Amino acid sequence: MPTREFKSVHQNTRRVDSVKLASGKGTFVDDIKMDGLIHAKILHSPHAHARIKRIDVQEAERLRGVRCVLTYLNIPRVPYTTAGQGWPEPSPYDTVMFDSVVRFVGDRVACVAADSEEIAERALDLIGVDYEILPANFDPRKASDSGIPRLHLEPDKRGIHSPQRNIAAHVLADVGDAERGFAEAELVHEGEYTVHYVQQASIEPHITITWMDEDGRLMVRTSTQVPFHVRRIIAPLIGLPVQKIRVIKPRIGGGFGGKQEILIEDLCAMVTVRTGRPCRLEYTRAEELHAARTRHPQIVRMKTGVRKDGTLTAISMDILENTGAYGTHALTVQCVSGSRALSLYRFPNIHFEANAVYTNLPVAGAFRGYGSPQGFFALDSHMDELAEKLGLDPLEFRRRNHVREGEPTPIAEVLGEGREGYKQVIQSCGLDECIERGAKEIGWKTHRNPDPRAWILGPRVSDSSNAGISDLKSEISEKDRDSNSKQTNLKSEISDKDSDAKLKPTNLRSEITDKDSDARSKPSTLKSEISDLKFGVSRRLCRGVGMSCTMQASGIPGVDMGAAWIKMNEDGSFNLKVGATDIGTGADTMFAQVAAETLGTSPDKIIVYSSDTDMTPFDPGAYASSTTYISGNAVKKACEQAREQILEVAEEMLDPIKGTAAHPAGKESSTITRPDTKDLVVHNGKVCAPDGRFVTFDQVCLRSLYQEHQFQIQGHASHMSYDSPPPFCAQFAEVEVDAETGIVRVLRLITAVDCGVAINPKMAEGQIEGAVAQALGYALTEQMVFDEKGRPLNLSFKDYNIYTAVDMPELKSFLVETYEPTGPYGAKAIAEIPINGVAPAIANAVYNAVGVRIRDLPITPEKVLNGLKSLQLSQSSAAQV
Amino acid sequence: MKLSVALNAEQREFDVPANTTLLSLLREEAGCFSVKHGCETGDCGACAVIVDGRIVNACILLAAQVDEREVITVEGIPWVMASMSGAAQHNELPEASDVEGGAGHNSSDSNAASKSSFQNPEAFSREEHPSTYELLHPLQQAFVDAHAIQCGYCTPGMILSSLALFAEKGLIELPSIKRKTRVTPVRRKPGIKKLPPSEQEVREALAGNLCRCTGYLKPVEAVLRAAEELVSEG
Numbered sequence A: 001m002p003t004r005e006f007k008s009v010h011q012n013t014r015r016v017d018s019v020k021l022a023s024g025k026g027t028f029v030d031d032i033k034m035d036g037l038i039h040a041k042i043l044h045s046p047h048a049h050a051r052i053k054r055i056d057v058q059e060a061e062r063l064r065g066v067r068c069v070l071t072y073l074n075i076p077r078v079p080y081t082t083a084g085q086g087w088p089e090p091s092p093y094d095t096v097m098f099d100s101v102v103r104f105v106g107d108r109v110a111c112v113a114a115d116s117e118e119i120a121e122r123a124l125d126l127i128g129v130d131y132e133i134l135p136a137n138f139d140p141r142k143a144s145d146s147g148i149p150r151l152h153l154e155p156d157k158r159g160i161h162s163p164q165r166n167i168a169a170h171v172l173a174d175v176g177d178a179e180r181g182f183a184e185a186e187l188v189h190e191g192e193y194t195v196h197y198v199q200q201a202s203i204e205p206h207i208t209i210t211w212m213d214e215d216g217r218l219m220v221r222t223s224t225q226v227p228f229h230v231r232r233i234i235a236p237l238i239g240l241p242v243q244k245i246r247v248i249k250p251r252i253g254g255g256f257g258g259k260q261e262i263l264i265e266d267l268c269a270m271v272t273v274r275t276g277r278p279c280r281l282e283y284t285r286a287e288e289l290h291a292a293r294t295r296h297p298q299i300v301r302m303k304t305g306v307r308k309d310g311t312l313t314a315i316s317m318d319i320l321e322n323t324g325a326y327g328t329h330a331l332t333v334q335c336v337s338g339s340r341a342l343s344l345y346r347f348p349n350i351h352f353e354a355n356a357v358y359t360n361l362p363v364a365g366a367f368r369g370y371g372s373p374q375g376f377f378a379l380d381s382h383m384d385e386l387a388e389k390l391g392l393d394p395l396e397f398r399r400r401n402h403v404r405e406g407e408p409t410p411i412a413e414v415l416g417e418g419r420e421g422y423k424q425v426i427q428s429c430g431l432d433e434c435i436e437r438g439a440k441e442i443g444w445k446t447h448r449n450p451d452p453r454a455w456i457l458g459p460r461v462s463d464s465s466n467a468g469i470s471d472l473k474s475e476i477s478e479k480d481r482d483s484n485s486k487q488t489n490l491k492s493e494i495s496d497k498d499s500d501a502k503l504k505p506t507n508l509r510s511e512i513t514d515k516d517s518d519a520r521s522k523p524s525t526l527k528s529e530i531s532d533l534k535f536g537v538s539r540r541l542c543r544g545v546g547m548s549c550t551m552q553a554s555g556i557p558g559v560d561m562g563a564a565w566i567k568m569n570e571d572g573s574f575n576l577k578v579g580a581t582d583i584g585t586g587a588d589t590m591f592a593q594v595a596a597e598t599l600g601t602s603p604d605k606i607i608v609y610s611s612d613t614d615m616t617p618f619d620p621g622a623y624a625s626s627t628t629y630i631s632g633n634a635v636k637k638a639c640e641q642a643r644e645q646i647l648e649v650a651e652e653m654l655d656p657i658k659g660t661a662a663h664p665a666g667k668e669s670s671t672i673t674r675p676d677t678k679d680l681v682v683h684n685g686k687v688c689a690p691d692g693r694f695v696t697f698d699q700v701c702l703r704s705l706y707q708e709h710q711f712q713i714q715g716h717a718s719h720m721s722y723d724s725p726p727p728f729c730a731q732f733a734e735v736e737v738d739a740e741t742g743i744v745r746v747l748r749l750i751t752a753v754d755c756g757v758a759i760n761p762k763m764a765e766g767q768i769e770g771a772v773a774q775a776l777g778y779a780l781t782e783q784m785v786f787d788e789k790g791r792p793l794n795l796s797f798k799d800y801n802i803y804t805a806v807d808m809p810e811l812k813s814f815l816v817e818t819y820e821p822t823g824p825y826g827a828k829a830i831a832e833i834p835i836n837g838v839a840p841a842i843a844n845a846v847y848n849a850v851g852v853r854i855r856d857l858p859i860t861p862e863k864v865l866n867g868l869k870s871l872q873l874s875q876s877s878a879a880q881v
Numbered sequence B: 001m002k003l004s005v006a007l008n009a010e011q012r013e014f015d016v017p018a019n020t021t022l023l024s025l026l027r028e029e030a031g032c033f034s035v036k037h038g039c040e041t042g043d044c045g046a047c048a049v050i051v052d053g054r055i056v057n058a059c060i061l062l063a064a065q066v067d068e069r070e071v072i073t074v075e076g077i078p079w080v081m082a083s084m085s086g087a088a089q090h091n092e093l094p095e096a097s098d099v100e101g102g103a104g105h106n107s108s109d110s111n112a113a114s115k116s117s118f119q120n121p122e123a124f125s126r127e128e129h130p131s132t133y134e135l136l137h138p139l140q141q142a143f144v145d146a147h148a149i150q151c152g153y154c155t156p157g158m159i160l161s162s163l164a165l166f167a168e169k170g171l172i173e174l175p176s177i178k179r180k181t182r183v184t185p186v187r188r189k190p191g192i193k194k195l196p197p198s199e200q201e202v203r204e205a206l207a208g209n210l211c212r213c214t215g216y217l218k219p220v221e222a223v224l225r226a227a228e229e230l231v232s233e234g
């Protein structure tokens, strides 16, 4: 960590928006009042695959208060992709606003706009649709088989790798010669890993409000991560030129990739275009949970060659990705799965192949991590297995093989995002220290379970002669099940809503007359009781420790470009306008800090305005971990320009003859010399000369606006990069597995991240903590489940279980600081990386606890129990032999 | 139907369809945009508000259910603070309701009796407190200082859940504009030390507020910090 003196960056500056958010000021999309607002609602397909034979909207249209009904019959057919990516989008153009074929339960059938939501909903019921039900496929492994329906054969669709085989996207990348590498290996290990459907679940749903302004331009106020892509993508759909559209992003209630998608803006805009009325369209939670976007499920096959000393010789990674009914982000997500996972260790020979296939299930899209969590679950589990086979400490094995400063990551060059990439050489890497800090904190040496099979031989609870203890225990196991309801099998939970209801604290609060609010405290007391029992009583509760190492990138090299504009005001404040999109990440605060550091003032002098296609310069948006690195650099550059101008004006002012700056006391003007701009420094809102004289920023700006050589002090800059320096991360989990129930309880989760210099360490920590909470859900409790007809079964937060405040394990986060020479003030990205390694760290910890290897997420008690049973079987059959 | 609701220090009259939820009453009729919504099925707590001293999810209550009751949203926090500093009339409350132990809820009958008793509207003067920007409750301030706010969508609900917890623990009293209504169930006898909630109690209080951004660590920290502060202030 270089010793650099920072004034504004590397500080825990309070978030620029936190006061208004703490006082509940109306700052989100929905927090405006509009006269004449009408409400749109969507009719979704109840079938996984069907052709609309007839659709009758007359009755709906006749309903009083209905303003317009949209279906495929009255909407032009324009193929596009809903993926909010740069142009030309690497995702296939396989979507139209409305189609005569529906391809998953939740696909669009019609849209109604009416004077109220209730009228719109009633109108939806009045739409008569005759479906011809078509065969559907829910198994990605069968997608290309004969007899399986092809989903996108229409000739007007473009960019699909192979419509005839249902393959949306295909990637092949090689480094060296993997076959030769396997031949050189002394040990070749293979494994298959599967990851499941999960949803981003931002608490604010997708919501858009559109209206026409006085000039006949369409205003789109929307909860999005990608305002500029929204404008570009909806323009041809609604038949307006880009010039006629303004997209405004107010505060956003979380995105996590789900809002890197043009999900509803087109419909809302179309209603306004057709009716001239302001229109509001918001997804319900149920819609979010099946008709929005998800993380791509993948089946990942890994094969690795290694020498006995732990040297890697080759890896092959083969991904079968389920993109659902449409190919949104299909190509690029699987590219990222490969390029991140295969960059972390020194594999001299690499073979990578990935196919994204269509199924009749919900549409996958962008979700924090963007392929990396999938790839790293496979890789990190695999590395753990390999280490065991080699008889090496998994930590040591990783340490020997991970990339270091000065080394290239060859896969990055052949595997970019949707196309070839650019050569990358690691310029900063703090992974060793991450591993060290995390290992120390978790107690790697002391807390690893030396004998993962010990539980098989341990005394059973019922064997205990101490009746008191065994009573207590069975009681606890009851409670344990209760409090862990989230971690029990999801399907059974859903089929039994009633029993679930009593377990979730939220249901109770609704009853204000219910005096017994104690029910909320149910999950509490358990932890301590159980841990008391842990030692010396039984081997039923087995603890284990596992870890993972991951990396991400900072922006898409050669693709992402962000721009910024800064101007000075006469009180020494500045307006900073950026296209970059703060969706709750703290980007606006980070920009204020970078600007203040560069200009020599304090962050509270920077008024940040972001993401408005009329008012700010371009930015791709909040994705690919690009904001700090790409847009932050743009802000820094723009501020450097403004600073130069400030210095020039100040130099004139500090001229002893012509200048206006006060002379220091006791000095004659003849003894004072005019300073050179290069000797001037900006500090604390002042420009200071070496002789101690200074002028303040307000004086500088007043002069430049009103007095001499008048001009606006301002800077504008763009930044793009062929570098994308990876942040690194080591994550450690300690778990407790109940050998009788299979329930996994995460006790501690340690994360150490190298994100370069953290511009705001507290915000960086917040990114880690939030990502870890999401990742815990990914690992253990979240899963979208479907019945045999592809109908979603968990459509509310009762059934789709994200972590709550009482579910969280003990979290610890460390920022291991390096200095990234290409980043703004040494910074790299932070937002996505901490979500990558939690699931594999937990899976590895479960293995360490009880010897059960879970290769299929989520880690449910059922799967663990099955693993335990088969271990027991093999143990007893071995004993018989 | 006609409703009369004591909303953030003001007795307000509404006339809404019978099927109006409390959520839409608050957002659409009363303009309380601090009340958010993330599910409208009672599962996320983004719409949490305080009704007669207890935290409830506004989306699954009908507006009619708060007729003659007292509702506090985040917009009302300056009023909560004004009464903290003694400006409100809670000091005049009768001794009779001085109940220890948290069960001191008045029945709705006595609420009805006090229907028109909105008195002393100057108790909270907007002139005195022109802007919440200068007037953050210690709890809000703690959320700001502890970086407990990311997107901020869950924040109002969390703040109200925590306020209700503080009231339950006797750290604060929730004010009432009704003469006879004791909103805060606990009033400690003088000399009995107030105790801040434990971390577990805070986590339970926030268990109904889903947050997808923070991982709850910093919000819990913020609440504990604010509690400490309130205790040390006495």
Ligand code: FES
Residues within 6 Å of the ligand: B036, B037, B038, B039, B040, B041, B042, B043, B044, B045, B046, B047, B048, B057, B058, B059, B060
């Ligand atoms: S909106 Fe009321 S609990 Fe979610």
Ligand code: FES
Residues within 6 Å of the ligand: A203, A253, A254, A584, B148, B149, B150, B151, B152, B153, B154, B155, B210, B211, B212, B213, B214
């Ligand atoms: S801060 Fe975003 S949901 Fe809590």
